[in-house]
Amino acid sequence: MSGRGDLARLRVPNHVFDRICAGPADDESMSLLRRGQYGIRLLRLKTLIESMSGQRFAAGDLDEAWTVLADAESTAPAVVEELLMHPAVGVWLARTLHDIYAEAAPAQEEVQALHAVAAAAAVRCRLSCTLSVPVVQGAVTLPTVGQWRLDEQPLPAGRVELRIAAGDVTFGPRASFVTAKRHSAKAQGQLLEVAFDDVDPHREFSAPAPPNPLDEAAFDEWCTQLDEAWDILTRWHADYASELSAGLTTLIPLATETPVFAASSVNAFGGVALSPKQSATDLAEAMVHEIQHSKLNALMDLLSLHREDDHTWFYAPWRDDPRPLGGILHGIYAFTSVAEFWDVQRGLVPPAQARRGHFAFAFRCRQVREAIDAVRESAELTELGTRFLAASSARLAALDPASVPADLADAITTLLADHRATWRIHHVRPNAADVTAAADAWTLGGPRPAVVRREVVPVAQQAESSRAALVKLRALDPESFRRIDSGESADVRFAGGDLDSAAATYERLVLAEPLDHDAWVGLGLAAGSRALLDQPETVRAVHLQVLARTGVAAAPLDLAAWLARA
Amino acid sequence: MDAPGPREAIALVNPRADLLSKQLDLASFSLSELRFLHRRDLDAAIHRTVEQARHTDSGDGIQEQR
Numbered sequence: 001m002s003g004r005g006d007l008a009r010l011r012v013p014n015h016v017f018d019r020i021c022a023g024p025a026d027d028e029s030m031s032l033l034r035r036g037q038y039g040i041r042l043l044r045l046k047t048l049i050e051s052m053s054g055q056r057f058a059a060g061d062l063d064e065a066w067t068v069l070a071d072a073e074s075t076a077p078a079v080v081e082e083l084l085m086h087p088a089v090g091v092w093l094a095r096t097l098h099d100i101y102a103e104a105a106p107a108q109e110e111v112q113a114l115h116a117v118a119a120a121a122a123v124r125c126r127l128s129c130t131l132s133v134p135v136v137q138g139a140v141t142l143p144t145v146g147q148w149r150l151d152e153q154p155l156p157a158g159r160v161e162l163r164i165a166a167g168d169v170t171f172g173p174r175a176s177f178v179t180a181k182r183h184s185a186k187a188q189g190q191l192l193e194v195a196f197d198d199v200d201p202h203r204e205f206s207a208p209a210p211p212n213p214l215d216e217a218a219f220d221e222w223c224t225q226l227d228e229a230w231d232i233l234t235r236w237h238a239d240y241a242s243e244l245s246a247g248l249t250t251l252i253p254l255a256t257e258t259p260v261f262a263a264s265s266v267n268a269f270g271g272v273a274l275s276p277k278q279s280a281t282d283l284a285e286a287m288v289h290e291i292q293h294s295k296l297n298a299l300m301d302l303l304s305l306h307r308e309d310d311h312t313w314f315y316a317p318w319r320d321d322p323r324p325l326g327g328i329l330h331g332i333y334a335f336t337s338v339a340e341f342w343d344v345q346r347g348l349v350p351p352a353q354a355r356r357g358h359f360a361f362a363f364r365c366r367q368v369r370e371a372i373d374a375v376r377e378s379a380e381l382t383e384l385g386t387r388f389l390a391a392s393s394a395r396l397a398a399l400d401p402a403s404v405p406a407d408l409a410d411a412i413t414t415l416l417a418d419h420r421a422t423w424r425i426h427h428v429r430p431n432a433a434d435v436t437a438a439a440d441a442w443t444l445g446g447p448r449p450a451v452v453r454r455e456v457v458p459v460a461q462q463a464e465s466s467r468a469a470l471v472k473l474r475a476l477d478p479e480s481f482r483r484i485d486s487g488e489s490a491d492v493r494f495a496g497g498d499l500d501s502a503a504a505t506y507e508r509l510v511l512a513e514p515l516d517h518d519a520w521v522g523l524g525l526a527a528g529s530r531a532l533l534d535q536p537e538t539v540r541a542v543h544l545q546v547l548a549r550t551g552v553a554a555a556p557l558d559l560a561a562w563l564a565r566a
Numbered sequence: 567m568d569a570p571g572p573r574e575a576i577a578l579v580n581p582r583a584d585l586l587s588k589q590l591d592l593a594s595f596s597l598s599e600l601r602f603l604h605r606r607d608l609d610a611a612i613h614r615t616v617e618q619a620r621h622t623d624s625g626d627g628i629q630e631q632r
Contacts, residue, residue, distance in 0.1 A: 006607050010591040011584035039592040046592075046600055046608075047615045063601075070597040080597070097619035205628045259632050266627030286631070293629040302587035330629055384585070 010036055012302055017384070020299055021391035023337060024239035030246035033298035034085070037269040040301060041084050044093045045114075051100055052111065062111070065118035068129050072121035079124050086143045087250045087271025088200035089117055094267040095202065109134030109158055113202075119162050119169075120145045126167030132159045136201045137210050140175075147199040147211060148175040178213050183223045185230035190241055192230050195250045196222065197271075203252045204273060205265035214253060221276075222253060228280030229287065236344050240288050240337070247291050248272065262286040264293040266301075281345060285360075288341050292334040305329055305385035306378075313456035314375060315423055317367035317416060322427050322458045325380045329388065332371050336392045339364040343399050355476055358404040363412050365401035370416065372396065411475035414525065417533055418468050421521040425536040429457045435538070438563065439545035442554060448563070452538050465518055467525075470495035490519070494526050502526040510556050514544055520556070529557055531564035539563055 012032065019029045049062050073080040083089065092113055099106035116133045120142035133140055140160050141147045150160075151174040163170040171177075181196040196219065197203040199211040214222065233241040249270035254260055262274040272290040277283040299305075306325045313322035316331050323331070339361060346357030372393050375381070381389065402409065431453035441448045474481040474495050484492060490509065494502035503526035509519035520540050524532035532539055539560045546554045590611055595603060 005605070007605055008591045008594070010587045010589050010593075012587050013584050017585055035591075035593045036587065036589055039589050042592045042595070042597075042600055043590070043611055043615055046603075047612045047619075049601070050612060051616070066597065066601055070601065073597050077596075094619070094622070095624065097615065098622055098624065101616055101620040102622075206625050261631040263628060263630040265629070289631065290629075297627065302589055303585055304588070327629075334629070 010039060010302060017299075017303070017387075018391070020295060021388050023340065023395060024243045025247075025295060026242070027246055030243060030295075033295060033302075034247070034269065036302045037090075037298050038081060038085055041090060041093065044097060045084070048093065048097060048100075048111075048114070051097070062114055065114040065131065068118040068127065068131065069121050072118075072125040072127055075125045075127065080121050082249075083117065083121055083124065083144055085249070085269065086195070086197075087252070087265070087268030088197055088202040089143050090267040090269065090271075091205055091265065092202040095208075109136055112159070116140065116142055119164060122164045123167050123169060128165045130161060130163050132161050134158060135160055137208070139199070139201075139211055140171075141200050141211075143200055144180055144195065146177055146179040147213075148173075148177050149211070150175045178211075181214070181219060183226060185223075185227045187227070187231040188234040188238075188241075190230075190234045190238075190245055192226075192241075192245050192248065194226075194248060197250050197252050203271075204254070205263060205268060212253075212255065218253075222251070225277065225280050225283050226251075229284040232280060232284045232345075232348075233287070236348060237284070237288065237341060240291075240341065243295070244287055244291055247294060248287065262290050264290045264297070266297040269294050269298055281349065285338060285341055285345075289334050289338050292337045293330055296330055296333050300326065303384050304382050305388050306380045306382060310380045312378070312380060313427075313458065314378075315371075315420065317370050317419060320423065320426075322423075322456050325375060325378060328371055328375050329385070332368055332375075332389070332392050335364045335368045336395050339368060339399055340395065355405070355408065359408050359412070359472075359476060361399075362401040362404040362409060363415070365396060365399050366412055366416060368392070368396055369401075370420075408475055411471055414471050415468055418465065418471070418521060418525055421524055421533045421536050422465060422517065425517045425520055425540060427456050427458055428454050428537040430454050430535075430538040430541045435541045435545055438538075438542045439549060442542065442546055442559065442562065443550055448565075452535070452563075454537070465491075465521075467491040467494060467518065467522060490522055490526070494522060499526045499528075507556060510543075511553050514540065514547060514553070523556060524560070527557055529560055532557065532560035535560075535563065 016029045016032055019025060049066060052062050069080060096106055096110050096113070099110060112134045115131045119131045119133050122129050122131070123142060123145050135150060135158055139147050139149050148171055160171070160173060178199055181198065183194060183196060185192045196214065198213045201208045201210070203209065230241070233244065247270055250272070252271060252273035254273055254275040256276050258275050260273065260275060262272060264272055272287065274286050277286065306329065311324060314325060314328050316323040316328055318331055318335060342357055342361035342364065346354065346361050349357045372389060376389055434449045434452040437449045438452065440446050470481070470491055481495070488505070490502045490505035493505065503523060506519050506523035506526055509516050510523055513519070520532070520536050523529070524536060539556065542563065543554055543556060543559055590607065592600065
């Protein structure tokens with residue numbers, strides 16, 4: 001089909017945009033986001049097949065697969081749409097296009113995976129055809145159908161011919177078959193139907209993964225916990241349950257030992273990867289959190305919330321690394337929902353877990369508020385981005401983070417200050433000339449620079465400090481904290497409330513080892529030095545230069561106070 | 567007409583009208599139609615898809631909670 005007219009662009013009704021900004025989306029909103037994502041999936045498929053014309057992979061070969069898909073679509077369009085929207089298909093498609101254009105060396109089986117998608121469509125729509133499908137990591141995978149694990153390498157290597165007759169597959173090589181897992185949870189009359197993708201090589205988002213099928217017992221555990229989580233969601237968080245019912249399609253179980261709690265991807269709308277959870281409440285929270293990312297990814301594919309040609313780094317209270325504005329908006333949106341989840345949930349958990357509920361609620365509220373305040377004036381925000389942010393701010397204003405026990409609120413204040421100062425001392429670099437001018441002024445008595453210029457330079461950073469972990473432990477589990485052998489640790493003293501002693505120890509550490517990031521921040525916290533916590537990177541840099549120049553260490557808190565008066 | 571860039575899209579905001587998105591509404595086409603569909607704006611969208619693929623790393627666009 002060809003023509004001269006323009007194709008229509010997808011339109012987003014204003015009320016749909018506002019509805020998505022306001023939190024849990026209704027069916028109309030989820031349908032529109034899904035339609036946008038399906039359009040992108042089709043565009044990428046079209047790009048793939050057009051890209052192959054004249055390449056060493058025969059376009060005619062891919063045409064065969066496309067024809068099977070088109071035949072299946074004419075039989076059962078909803079089935080083909082569901083198949084093409086399967087998260088692993090989206091990840092495969094994006095990865096293959098990247099490898100074609102960025103790496104210029106896609107593996108043949110990667111491109112030919114379109115045949116496996118077509119074969120899956122043929123099986124599900126009960127068509128008859130013969131397709132040569134790729135063997136990847138010793139297996140043939142038909143997305144949403146299942147996987148054959150081959151006993152031995154087929155000949156010719158890398159491909160297996162599938163004969164499909166009215167949907168029934170004749171599979172030549174010796175192999176064991178794992179059927180794609182699905183589970184339906186129903187509670188309060190609301191249904192959640194999800195696939196468990198534990199075999200597709202493209203199921204995990206960052207790199208191809210070998211199959212790791214859940215055994216029967218593990219799958220039962222997942223299903224039982226999902227049933228319990230679904231009961232919580234439908235009973236107490238009905239709006240979030242509705243959007244999950246409309247949007248969540250696939251859970252990707254990660255190995256127990258993975259450090260990832262949960263993940264989502266711009267290429268995998270409706271897919272959530274997650275490690276096993278300790279409780280149904282944790283699983284419910286992870287589902288609510290991740291579906292927000294899916295929604296926002298889909299919304300950002302349609303509309304620009306921020307200018308994409310600017311790349312300022314921002315501080316995110318929930319991350320150790322600097323983030324671009326898009327990442328900040330994702331966190332604000334997801335954690336606003338998480339705060340709403342815990343606002344309700346904290347009143348429902350058993351008394352022994354109530355403090356954790358209060359903590360989760362207030363911690364997320366205050367993190368999000370700090371992030372909103374940090375970016376609300378950003379010139380990178382578009383008009384729609386400003387509208388989006390205002391909606392999150394209004395949702396947050398409806399919550400009351402002060403409604404938690406005072407000691408928890410204090411612990412959260414400390415954790416936020418610790419995290420922010422730790423982030424600064426790692427990632428913020430003061431201007432070298434300004435640092436020199438400040439060191440001159442300190443040692444020679446000259447004028448202080450009025451302003452020390454700074455830039456954010458992302459560097460590798462260790463995870464949560466032991467001090468933060470101790471503060472959290474004392475807040476949430478005082479009995480366990482009391483059993484810790486205090487010794488001489490400044491962190492334990494600080495977390496235990498012995499601030500003077502902790503400050504003295506941190507100061508000794510700073511003077512003995514001025515590159516000790518944790519000690520600088522600890523000193524600022526224990527001494528209650530706003531001057532140090534606001535610019536630890538500058539105080540440390542000037543301190544180092546004064547020490548190098550004079551051989552005499554400046555008193556850290558005096559230096560911080562002096563710099564703050566600049 | 568090509569799909570708008572981010573800055574153009576900003577100008578299209580009108581609280582009383584639908585928001586015109588960056589994406590072509592390809593979901594209204596069948597696969598049979600799409601295979602041989604050739605339009606200038608579709609070619610432009612394919613070109614942008616190629617550029618996006620070229621400049622996107624495998625870790626981009628992934629949100630992780632650790």
